[in-house]
Amino acid sequence: MTTGEELCFTSAHELAARIRRRELSPVELMDAVLERVERIDPEIVAFCAVDHDRARKAAVAAERKVLGDEPLGPLHGVPVSVKDLIFTKDLPTVGGSKLYAGFTPDEDDVVVERVRRAGGIVLGKTNVPDFGYGPTFDPVFGTTRNPWDLDRSPAGSSGGSAAAVAAGLGPVSLGSDGGGSIRVPASFCGVYGLNPSFGRVPLYPGTRDTRYPGFSGWESLERIGPLTRTVADAALLLDVLKGPDPRDRHSLPDAGERYREDLETDLAGLRIGWTLDWGGHARVDAEVAALVEGATRVFADLGAIVEVACPDIADPAPTFGAIMALDADLHAMRELVARYPAGEAPPRLAALLEPERSFLDASSGVAARKDLYNAFWRYFERYDLLLTPAAPVAAFPLHLAGPTEIGGAPVTDPMPLAQFTAPISLAGNPCASIPCGWTRSGLPVGLQIVGNHLDDRRVLQASRAFEIAKPWAQHRPRVPEGTRRARRP
Template sequence: MTLATDLTRMSAADLAAAIRSRSVTAVEVTEAALGRVNALDDHLHAFVERTDAAAIDRAAAVDEAFDRGEDPGPLAGVPIAVKDLIATAGVVTRSGSIAYQDWVPDEDDIVVERVKAAGAIILGKTTVPEFGYSGVGHNPVSPAARNPWNPDLTPGGSSAGSAVAVATGMAPLSLGSDGGGSIRIPASLCGLVGFKASMGRVPLYPGCRDERFPGVSSWETLEHIGPITRTTADAALLMSVIAGPDARDRHSLPAGDVDWLDCVSEESVATAVEGKTIGYTADFGLFPVDPRVRDVVGRAVGVFADLGARVIELDPALDDPTPHFWPLVMADSDLAGMRQMVADHGGQMSPHLVELLTRPWSAEELTTAQMGRKRLVNQMWKLMQGIDLLVTPTLSVPAFPIGMQGPEVIDGQMVSAGSWMAFLGMFNMTGQPAVSVPAGVTDDGLPIGMQIVGPHLDDGTTLRAAAAFEAARPWAHRWPDPAPAATSEVTS
């Protein structure tokens, strides 16, 4: 195995330690990552914008800082991929839309500021559906991202390219965003860890907050930014850098009540779920689920019993929250600005997005959705009073063919296009912490994710449980062997 291959298969935590010890340089690590991108991305399409020269320059600066005896930060020299919905100063941020094909932000998003300050090396921007309004990875302006476990299938979205980059070793860390599952979806379909912390743990700006940019300013009461990684330890490392308050985000929470790195320490993991009560539901009594998913996740949740937890099967009495999701998104959006965008570019925009934006939404529909969210929050906190954690499938299905918005049939039932994501958006509506971890694979080798959900603000217990499951059922040694897809390119 070559040095470059070794480096692209190392965790972010191990790379950071190796660079800090000077057993490898940041430039060597960055060159290895870029080599991996060169080898794979022509057919997987994780990246829509690469910053190779800037990455090498930043890596050289990290090496020079270490040579001077300085500390460039906890992520010094570690490559990272950044979702193309997250603003990057001086680097085009298209958001998957023709309307922003030439937009170069004049400021970084807060999380980009923070990873830069921590010494990370940004490799470029990753593929997204248009403005994130989809759970898959295709848009009208760039090739569709492909699942590395089977490139004819979707990797999920909207953090599509971010997941593909990590799953294939192009980058050990990536930043995703999650307004309705968009970190957890591709994590599940690509066999990764995807962590959505409590609403406000990770501040956002200008994304979702800057009213000058229609589309970019959407999702304010639903959006979270977080890590997509191969391990819970790497997720904790990235959270230790990006979490914490910022005055630019009115939702941001005070720092100090979660020690992210301690959540994944051996001491914490050893007893993480002992004595805990974990509630499990395969479907909430509401959603059709592929039998393969039921089987894999149903067996995986039993690991918690082996670790000393009490696992109980729930029959939650929830009203179906899914009808309220898109009205909430619309209420967060600049409808006037985005409808003007449709007037200017509608023929070059994603049809499902155009349909959403041009629908004659009534005030009653939007306020009914707000009441539906309140009802869900109240039902969920009452449910969580009797348990420490809630476990569900992450998705109702394994990966499906690229180009689709979702399967039409699940377990023999006709479903709407978004039904396969039904376990996810509810926890954006409540703001609870949720993490997807690899639970197993189908008979044909497709990853299936399990979702672990904590009570409001209990991020620590949620991440510790994920780390305990990983310790019992490790997965990071599994790597896809991606080959070029047989099908033609797909755009929205």
């Protein structure tokens, strides 16, 4: 008989299969997850809202469908948590901001609609910083802690989602990523984080609706993707989420891919390049570098042709800053920040609005982004995949806003934490962070796998091959209970 804890660490695809075979009750599963959330989450604060009553009622309804031999979706009865930047019509969407405290949207995000249609049950909302800017310090609900070390950060902005999955508080979570906000938390928390091709998963209202300043920025950068404990679960979620929607003008047509059914492949002869420094623009911690280099040897052992090589790109930090500001709806953001009481405006938002920017700055950023993308497509004419660290460091202490040192050199701004992820966000290529080892102090480290334009399948297949060769899901953080840390500041 499967214990409640084992259910909480069972993969989504296995849970859904057991429910379809009537070997597992959706109510039994939901009760196990809710019990663990109640017991463990006060230590972590991964959630800012848990929908106990609706989730359990939905599980009862899911069980009736199973017993009534009704058609079942691919996520039928599976609990899914949702990052609190993604709209949910029956749960508050606060976005980590005091200005949206108590706000409940009148519509679901497209991805939430699709999860529900596939039979998934929304468990609750996961914690975020103010509008997703930075590590998960939430002024409304409190700070999220890393399950591997409660005195360390899960990063951000999908830190709540990554921490929830790592701690067994549900099998899967929806996150979002504009500069590394899925991949860096996945690296810090030892889970798999998939950032699909830009447009593969439609977004709305988030980033697309100017009625909601703070939520409406990052239109050309943001993507929604899954955080999971297995590659198969991420593929399953992508099958559910992908496909066009008229509310998102950037959404891609559905070519009929079935990522979950097409995971297994032979990597022999695949051409893979890797870098630890973007040709001199980035720095990395020595332990992280050693683990990533070891991961490249795994791909070589699997028959791939692996060599040091990276796209010929300039320092991406100025380009990312310009595009982020261009996407941010600065006029609305200034009005938003002005509504905060004196001295209470989030520092990262204030810093975004502080510089005076010109049309020349914006034009230069757009041109530099074109150059960066051109460097990537030329690179992928030679290589099938690119490997880098997902983050330059392992999880840093919770009281810090970012690493103070990388590779022996001091850090003076937050951009270095996203130095390996932000260029891929600018280019729009599919990418993922996959656990590739643990530091001597027991902290997980992620490998970033980047694919060619729109080649999500290859990223998932390479991830699956690595997962088979170097499995990680058996590693679980031991979250100490009983401290009952305050959920709110």
